Amino acid sequence: MLSSRLKIELIAGALILFGVGLTVYKVFALGFPLLPGEYREVWTIETKISFQPESGAVDVKLTLPEPVAGWELLDEHFASSGFGFAIRGEEPRRANWTKQNLQRETTLYYKLQAYRPTVDALPDRPPEAxxxxLLNPDQQVAMERLLNVLRAKSVDVESFTSLLLVEMGPEGSDPDAGFLRSTWEEESGDILLGILAHAGIPAGHLRGIRLEDGRRRQTASALLEVYDGDNWLVFDPETASRGLPPNFFVWQRGSQALLDVVGGSRSRLEFALVSNSLPARAVVAMEQRLGRYALLDFSVYALPVEQQGVFKGLLLLPVAALVVVIMRLLVGISTSGTFMPILIAIAFIQTTLLVGLGIFLTLVAAGLWIRSWLSHMNLLLVSRISAVVIVVIFLMATLALVSYKLGLDQVLSVSFFPVVILAWTIERMSILWEEEGPHEVLVQGGGSLLVAVLAYLAMSNRLVSHLTFNFPELTLSLLGVILLLGKYTGYRLSELYRFRNLGRD
Known part of the structure; x- marks a missing residue:
């Protein structure tokens, strides 16, 4: 009869060998990269087109991106089940889905992989006419006055456009600009392009995507492109800054529509993004072999991009769990709750470490003070916890508003902290304060923050993120290690330090 310890050791050994063995096979047989340092950042962008069909034939056209500004396209995939499909070779390229009759709402997919080995300028193109x-008399007068003011303050096309963006933005103070904003009709097109056309300056939209790893359901963004007679200048209408942002993937230039749907209504165009550090050749080879190797058909890469972004974060949780197990079982650090440090570490990833620590300490300190006041009201546990949850939400909203007024954008990510966990943390610490005193609160609270910081450092490590995403089977090996640690009954490091004098005797 096998003992429980031997059973755990056998199961743990099998899990560790299976995870490591599968990783070695993927590295040497399938060409997966083991280290991320020498590889380029490859972006996978999935486009989702959804619409409600009407009676009659359906014709959907999507403008496809071109490799500009240093971007290189690695591969493209189209999902068009039941549709006729073709790529029009016109300028720009357009994907065309057609179907004679469609009964229910449907979704079409287009996925590409791209990387940016160099940062190049946008290629030249002839300006459009x-x-x-057309403006009514009042708008015409306001337009002329606004153009005269802008011309008097500017010396060239660049300074004119910068002043225009400031006046047409939320901080603008020109009354004529405000009048045009309030009376402009959508049928007249974009107001900035209209004003620049009246000023005799060729301009157009530069549509694309702001790259943010793991972002889902993102919509297309538009930059402003103006022609100064020799070159095209790019401006961000939101910030009035000049230049192409480094995290902007150019999808389309010009006035042509990004998406055309004939025979459908309520069409939506959404993007899901995920980045990975891989060599370009390995990514192309992996995509080509998805149908040849059954192992790759069940890998994370076989999932839609929207789910890939979710699993990229979820696969880091076993690493944080291993950190918690080591710190509690081997080191002997006391924490407030078993896995609360993991949730705090997840919030730190969204807020950055220093900002997250400040937010956490502020919310917990304020919550403890309010909880001490509620304890004198003799409320039942359920009512007390609910009151603390509401107070924590109010404190988070207040902190976000104050930080926005002060221009502290990072503090706005306070919403990433789990509200219920914060409320339970405050409740647990307040009870601990009453039963054990402030010293124990500091010990467990400090231990929780220490473990959370270590878990954050492990989860945010580039090598760890690369290994967990490309080799998810390693989580089985982590499970085996955790099972082995679960049978550890020796001294902890904190106990060895505590009883160090006995060892000397």
Whole structure:
């Protein structure tokens, strides 16, 4: 009869060998990269087109991106089950889905992989013909006054456009600009392009995606592109800053529509993004072999990009769990709750470490003070916890508003902290304060923060993130290690330090 310890050791050994063995096979047989340092950042962008069909034939056209500004396209995939599909070779390229009859709402997919080995300028293109929109007499007068003011303050096209963006933004103070904003109709097109056309300056939209790892359901963004007679200048209408942002993937230039749907209504165009550090050749080879190797058909790469971004974060949780197990069982650190440090570490990833520590300490300190006041009201446990949850939400909203007014954008990520966990932490620490005193609160609270910081450092490590995403089977090996640690009955490091004098005797 096998003992429980031997059973755990056999199961743990099998899990560790299976995870490591599968990783070695993927590295040497399938060409997966083991280290991320020497590889480029490859972005996988999945486009989702959804619409409600109407009676009659359906014709969907999507403008496809071109490799500009240093971007290189590695591969493209289209999902068009039941549709006729073709790629129009016109300028720009367009994907065309057609179907004679469609009964229910459907979704079409287009996925590409791209990387940016160099940062190049946008290629030159001829400006489009100026088409100023028709204005009523009052708008015409306001337009002329605004253009005269901007011309008097500017010396060239660049300074004119910068001043225009400031006046048309939320901080603008020109009354004529405000009047045009309030009376402009959507049928007249974009207001900035209309004003620039009246000023005789060729301009257009530069549509694309702001790259953010793990982002889901993102919509297309538009930059402003103006022609100064020799070159095209790019401006961000939101910030009035000049230049192409480094995290902006250019999808389309010009006035042509990004998506056209004939025979459908309520169409939506959404993007899901995920980045990974891989060599470009390995990514292309992996995509080509998805149908040849059954192992790759069940890998994370076989999932839609939206789910890939989710699993990229979930696969880091076993690493944080291993940190908690080591710190509690081997080191002997006391924490407030078993896995609360993991949730705090997840919030730190979203807020950055120093900002997250400040937010956490502020919320917990304020919550403890309010909880001490509620304890004198003799409330039942359920009512007390609910009151603390509401107070924590109010404190988070207040902190976000104050930080926004002060221009502290990082503090706005306070919403990533789990509200219920914060409320239970405050309740647990307040009870601990009453039963054990403030010293025990400091010990467990400090231990929780220490373990959370170590878990954050492990989860945010580039090598760890690379290994967990490309080799998810290693989580089985982590499970085996945790099972082995679960049978550890020896002294902890804190106990060895505590009883160090006995060892000397």
């Amino acid at each position: 100026l088409m100023p929109p």
